[in-house]
Amino acid sequence: MRALIPLIQPTKIFKGKDYHEVLRHEMDAGKIPISLGKSCPVKCEFCYEIDHSYRETLEPPKTTQEDWEYILDYINKKPTDPLQFWCLGGNEYMEWTDLFLHPQAMEWVEDFLKFTDKNITFFTVGFVHVPKIHQLAAQYPGRINFELSVITLGEYRQKLMPHAPAVKHLLKVLDGPAVSSANFYALDAHTMSEDAVAISRVNQKCVLWMGCLTPVRGLKEETVALMRQGRKYLPQEAERVYDTGLPNTTTIHTEAYITAFLNRKRIVSMFDSLELEKKDTVVMAGSVCKILTMYRKNRARFFYVPNATLGGDSDCTVLLTFDDIARRLTNEKILHIPKCVMQSGRGPYRDIAGVTLEEFTRKTGVKVKVLHKVDTRFANKQLYRHGYLKNYVEDYLRNPLMQTYEALATPA
Numbered sequence: 113m114r115a116l117i118p119l120i121q122p123t124k125i126f127k128g129k130d131y132h133e134v135l136r137h138e139m140d141a142g143k144i145p146i147s148l149g150k151s152c153p154v155k156c157e158f159c160y161e162i163d164h165s166y167r168e169t170l171e172p173p174k175t176t177q178e179d180w181e182y183i184l185d186y187i188n189k190k191p192t193d194p195l196q197f198w199c200l201g202g203n204e205y206m207e208w209t210d211l212f213l214h215p216q217a218m219e220w221v222e223d224f225l226k227f228t229d230k231n232i233t234f235f236t237v238g239f240v241h242v243p244k245i246h247q248l249a250a251q252y253p254g255r256i257n258f259e260l261s262v263i264t265l266g267e268y269r270q271k272l273m274p275h276a277p278a279v280k281h282l283l284k285v286l287d288g289p290a291v292s293s294a295n296f297y298a299l300d301a302h303t304m305s306e307d308a309v310a311i312s313r314v315n316q317k318c319v320l321w322m323g324c325l326t327p328v329r330g331l332k333e334e335t336v337a338l339m340r341q342g343r344k345y346l347p348q349e350a351e352r353v354y355d356t357g358l359p360n361t362t363t364i365h366t367e368a369y370i371t372a373f374l375n376r377k378r379i380v381s382m383f384d385s386l387e388l389e390k391k392d393t394v395v396m397a398g399s400v401c402k403i404l405t406m407y408r409k410n411r412a413r414f415f416y417v418p419n420a421t422l423g424g425d426s427d428c429t430v431l432l433t434f435d436d437i438a439r440r441l442t443n444e445k446i447l448h449i450p451k452c453v454m455q456s457g458r459g460p461y462r463d464i465a466g467v468t469l470e471e472f473t474r475k476t477g478v479k480v481k482v483l484h485k486v487d488t489r490f491a492n493k494q495l496y497r498h499g500y501l502k503n504y505v506e507d508y509l510r511n512p513l514m515q516t517y518e519a520l521a522t523p524a
């Protein structure tokens with residue numbers, strides 16, 4: 113799939129700038145900007161960064177000891193918030209890579225814990241040194257949040273992530289105090305459910321974070337087909353895990369239509385509180401549009417916008433871009449847009465591509481009324497509130513309304 117040519121281009125922010133500018137941008141957003149100096153060599157088939165052309169990135173050279181000292185010093189000058197976890201990975205202005213492939217990563221994690229009083233969160237497909245990571249977790253309790261991307265332990269592992277660590281190594285990473293949560297997915301019958309049992313056997317404390325992988329732009333067709341197959345098997349896989357009654361906390365987070373359904377009452381009450389009129393045009397992604405069409409038909413003009421920038425099966429209002437919205441315009445003069453669309457990591461009133469609200473209105477001539485109540489805080493709260501396996505099985509799969517909901521056509 114080719115990259116989408118945007119109708120609205122964001123203003124470039126790094127043109128002619130030194131790489132320290134990128135480091136500072138990341139650190140100001142709570143990231144620890146270690147760089148491998150190249151694209152991620154793990155080359156997972158499902159990687160969401162295969163096509164990240166929608167946002168401007170600038171890759172600093174491979175982090176040196178001198179860079180690291182600069183990073184540590186800069187972070188140390190920031191005030192400490194006991195609730196904040198500084199993030200190693202998941203960068204905004206740099207390409208995502210598995211940072212534990214940097215030969216000094218383990219050493220620098222230890223430095224961070226030793227020389228700052230701040231907390232750290234990181235994700236990796238498992239490239240950690242086993243005794244060391246467990247030792248650090250035991251030595252610095254409560255300061256490490258380690259999200260292990262297991263993805264799958266079964267036969268699809270070789271196909272999806274041939275260069276990732278072996279299952280044997282992952283089980284050693286799981287066996288001890290280090291891992292806070294392990295994420296893995298349904299791909300077929302007896303995939304997610306068997307992984308849940310295998311992981312719980314070695315670690316009964318880590319959160320089991322399950323669900324489906326959502327296809328996005330840039331993935332191979334066969335990978336997309338496998339992800340969609342996983343979605344088909346999710347209900348039976350989830351029932352199996354539910355029936356096993358594992359001691360771990362079990363969550364399912366990844367499917368937008370399920371989250372929207374489980375939070376339908378809150379979505380509807382939020383909509384009512386906005387006091388919109390019938391003629392008002394409100395921007396939203398597919399699942400929210402379905403819920404409001406079910407419960408509040410004709411109470412406003414629901415302006416469905418597909419996530420064209422991210423592509424694939426993305427369905428999320430938070431991740432809509434101004435470009436996505438511009439593509440759907442016909443003769444609208446005024447739009448009501450949820451604030452969460454313009455609260456991305458790129459800064460206030462910017463979408464995930466970095467386009468500002470002002471750039472959108474200037475380019476399209478459309479007047480925008482921002483729905484301030486529908487912010488990322490509201491969206492995230494809904495995401496986590498009913499994100500447990502128990503909610504999915506009892507309140508979604510076993511809810512008679514679910515079939516009517518799933519049979520409703522996706523908005524055109």
Ligand code: SF4
Nearest residue numbers: 152154155156159209
């Ligand atoms: S390890 Fe992470 S960043 Fe690297 S290819 Fe795999 S999913 Fe992408």
